[in-house]
Amino acid sequence: xxxxxxxxxxxxxxxxxxxxxxxxxxxxxxxxxxxxxxxxxxxxxxxxxxxxxxxxxxxxxxxxxxxxxxxxxxxxxxxxxxxxxxxxxxxxxxxxxxxxxxxxxxxxxxxxxxxxxxxxxxxxxxxxxxxxxxxxxxxxxxxxxxxxxxxxxxxxxxxxxxxxxxxxxxxxxxxxxxxxxxxxxxxxxxxxxxxxxxxxxxxxxxxxxxxxxxxxxxxxxxxxxxxxxxxxxxxxxxxxxxxxxxxxxxxxxxxxxxxxxxxxxxxxxxxxxxxxxxxxxxxxxxxxxxxxxxxxxxxxxxxxxxxxxxxxx
Amino acid sequence: xxxxxxxxxxxxxxxxxxxxxxxxxxxxxxxxxxxxxxxxxxxxxxxxxxxxxxxxxxxxxxxxxxxxxxxxxxxxxxxxxxxxxxxxxxxxxxxxxxxxxxxxxxxxxxxxxxxxxxxxxxxxxxxxxxxxxxxxxxxxxxxxxxxxxxxxxxxxxxxxxxxxxxxxxxxxxxxxxxxxxxxxxxxxxxxxxxxxxxxxxxxxxxxxxxxxxxxxxxxxxxxxxxxxxxxxxxxxxxxxxxxxxxxxxxxxxxxxxxxxxxxxxxxxxxxxxxxxxxxxxxxxxxxxxxxxxxxxxxxxxxxxxxxxxxxxxxxxxxxxxxxxxxxxxxxxxxxxxxxxxxxxxxxxx
Numbered sequence: 333x334x335x336x337x338x339x340x341x342x343x344x345x346x347x348x349x350x351x352x353x354x355x356x357x358x359x360x361x362x363x364x365x366x367x368x369x370x371x372x373x374x375x376x377x378x379x380x381x382x383x384x385x386x387x388x389x390x391x392x393x394x395x396x397x398x399x400x401x402x403x404x405x406x407x408x409x410x411x412x413x414x415x416x417x418x419x420x421x422x423x424x425x426x427x428x429x430x431x432x433x434x435x436x437x438x439x440x441x442x443x444x445x446x447x448x449x450x451x452x453x454x455x456x457x458x459x460x461x462x463x464x465x466x467x468x469x470x471x472x473x474x475x476x477x478x479x480x481x482x483x484x485x486x487x488x489x490x491x492x493x494x495x496x497x498x499x500x501x502x503x504x505x506x507x508x509x510x511x512x513x514x515x516x517x518x519x520x521x522x523x524x525x526x527x528x529x530x531x532x533x534x535x536x537x538x539x540x541x542x543x544x545x546x547x548x549x550x551x552x553x554x555x556x557x558x559x560x561x562x563x564x565x566x567x568x569x570x571x572x573x574x575x576x577x578x579x580x581x582x583x584x585x586x587x588x589x590x591x592x593x594x595x596x597x598x599x600x601x602x603x604x605x606x607x608x609x610x611x612x613x614x615x616x617x618x619x620x621x622x623x624x625x626x627x628x629x630x631x632x633x634x635x636x637x638x639x640x641x642x643x644x645x
Numbered sequence: 646x647x648x649x650x651x652x653x654x655x656x657x658x659x660x661x662x663x664x665x666x667x668x669x670x671x672x673x674x675x676x677x678x679x680x681x682x683x684x685x686x687x688x689x690x691x692x693x694x695x696x697x698x699x700x701x702x703x704x705x706x707x708x709x710x711x712x713x714x715x716x717x718x719x720x721x722x723x724x725x726x727x728x729x730x731x732x733x734x735x736x737x738x739x740x741x742x743x744x745x746x747x748x749x750x751x752x753x754x755x756x757x758x759x760x761x762x763x764x765x766x767x768x769x770x771x772x773x774x775x776x777x778x779x780x781x782x783x784x785x786x787x788x789x790x791x792x793x794x795x796x797x798x799x800x801x802x803x804x805x806x807x808x809x810x811x812x813x814x815x816x817x818x819x820x821x822x823x824x825x826x827x828x829x830x831x832x833x834x835x836x837x838x839x840x841x842x843x844x845x846x847x848x849x850x851x852x853x854x855x856x857x858x859x860x861x862x863x864x865x866x867x868x869x870x871x872x873x874x875x876x877x878x879x880x881x882x883x884x885x886x887x888x889x890x891x892x893x894x895x896x897x898x899x900x901x902x903x904x905x906x907x908x909x910x911x912x913x914x915x916x917x918x919x920x921x922x923x924x925x926x927x928x929x930x931x932x933x934x935x936x937x938x939x940x941x942x943x944x945x946x947x948x949x950x951x952x953x954x955x956x957x958x959x960x961x962x963x964x965x966x967x968x969x970x971x972x973x974x975x976x977x978x979x980x981x982x983x984x985x986x987x988x989x990x991x992x993x994x
Contacts, residue, residue, distance in 0.1 A: 374791060418979065422983065424983070424986060427791055428933065428982060429982060431731065432978045432982065433979075436972070436976060436978075438971075439972040440677075443966050443971070443972050447966055562799075566792055566795045566796055567796070569791075569792050570792050570796070573789070607807050607811065609804070609807040610807070612803050620788075620796055623788045623792065623793065624786055627787050627788040627789075628786055
């Protein structure tokens with residue numbers, strides 16, 4: 333038991349927490365932007381897969397790591413555009429369209445990867461992002477090692493949380509976005525176009541989701557392989573509800589989740605006689621528990637999943 | 646652009662929509678095949694011969710179609726009531742585990758038809774209970790069932806791993822993680838000798854007919870439809886929405902569980918973590934291509950099985966990655982969504 337507590341006191345655990353949380357932070361932020369504008373995006377699992385593939389492939393083909401991230405965002409936005417076209421102007425079921433996007437984006441990623449990359453016994457690798465210690469700040473004991481010795485995409489994720497929180501709460505753009513998710517008719521009465529806002533929100537949100545996938549292949553690992561997103565997208569959908577659609581709480585949710593994940597990983601090596609599958613199940617069980625705890629109190633955006641048609645009530 | 650609901654959907658439109666969607670998917674994916682440097686004509690030709698070119702190919706295609714019919718039906722009955730059951734994969738595995746566990750020894754010596762009924766019921770019960778949890782969570786706590794059923798798929802797959810490496814591990818499998826086998830006497834008989842095609846497909850079609858009759862002729866069928874079309878109006882008209890959704894969940898989960906049980910009792914004989922090549926997820930595509938109609942499910946299953954069995958052969962012959970099968974499915978699903986929109990709405994400028 334003591335050993336379990338010892339684990340909690342190590343900087344390496346907390347550093348891992350931030351690393352594990354990074355793809356989730358991107359995913360939750362992306363999903364949050366879509367949903368705040370009134371569109372559920374269940375394409376996330378596939379969009380993350382696509383981001384992981386495109387980001388990796390760009391670097392494999394000689395692009396630098398930042399170009400890889402940019403291309404991933406672009407690919408995510410294309411998928412988001414597709415989902416937006418089907419659900420916003422056409423008003424198709426957001427559930428089914430999202431699932432279709434997930435199937436499409438992951439199948440296409442695997443297909444193109446197989447087509448373009450020679451895979452032997454082991455998947456080919458790239459030189460991934462290395463941890464980048466922030467000057468001065470990284471010298472602070474413990475905190476410096478945990479917070480300021482991460483890979484660059486993790487810093488991007490943290491900055492995005494603040495940026496999106498500020499955008500939603502303080503800017504006219506954020507207000508318009510939130511209103512589109514609550515009452516698109518009121519938005520139209522203001523002379524804005526809710527259809528266009530929704531399309532852009534889904535595209536931008538999907539681009540951010542793709543970053544979560546790209547982080548996996550360009551920073552956390554150095555190769556791409558089928559099934560590597562491993563349900564992280566679905567966990568993000570659960571985390572959005574847990575966060576009641578707020579960026580700050582989304583960060584906390586992703587960190588809590590990652591803490592649990594990192595802790596169970598280390599616990600596996602300490603506790604013997606417990607099948608490893610039980611540890612692996614824990615994150616998924618936890619997501620469901622989190623949903624149950626919060627679902628009742630959650631204040632869902634009023635117009636979420638309601639197709640908006642002009643002049644119709 | 647505006648959409649106006651059509652008074653009624655014509656029968657030809659309902660049949661043409663899936664055909665158009667499938668055609669669109671094949672045309673769009675032809676570009677991806679061409680990128681591999683292979684002529685789409687050649688590739689699709691190989692796909693067709695791969696699925697129907699020989700006796701073995703035909704039986705293999707229908708062997709693949711049988712679980713798809715049941716998982717597709719499972720998705721269709723649930724979607725009809727707007728219960729988004731995406732957990733067919735997990736329910737399939739639970740049914741398979743139940744059948745393997747009981748079929749190994751517990752039911753040996755029972756009169757045969759009775760043992761089969763018991764195994765089928767066990768498989769259905771296992772699948773049904775698994776979907777009951779998300780259904781209750783949605784009805785009691787308002788938790789979206791899409792996420793819970795999906796997360797349960799991951800949990801169940803790990804649970805299957807736990808079982809086939811643990812209590813259900815076959816000690817005779819030379820250390821391979823696979824479950825104890827179903828007793829030879831309890832296996833379903835083959836339909837075509839010297840092939841993997843077994844009576845499971847007949848069973849699946851019978852189940853389709855029963856479900857179709859139930860949907861078309863019974864109060865439960867009418868209540869499901871009402872709950873799916875407009876739950877608020879249905880509740881006002883006195884339809885017990887909660888009870889209906891619980892029944893739909895039991896039926897849907899049960900069908901997917903039955904698919905798993907039949908797969909174990911029929912062609913495979915034991916459970917591994919790779920028992921299903923995604924039958925649960927493909928079932929969603931089947932259900933959509935069938936426009937949620939039970940009879941359409943049979944046709945859509947054969948199409949999906951053709952693409953998957955054919956893609957493997959095509960991949961061996963031409964080198965086009967077999968992942969193209971998944972791409973075709975996904976594009977067909979998206980195209981079908983759009984096609985359905987135009988069968989139920991007309992466009993006004």
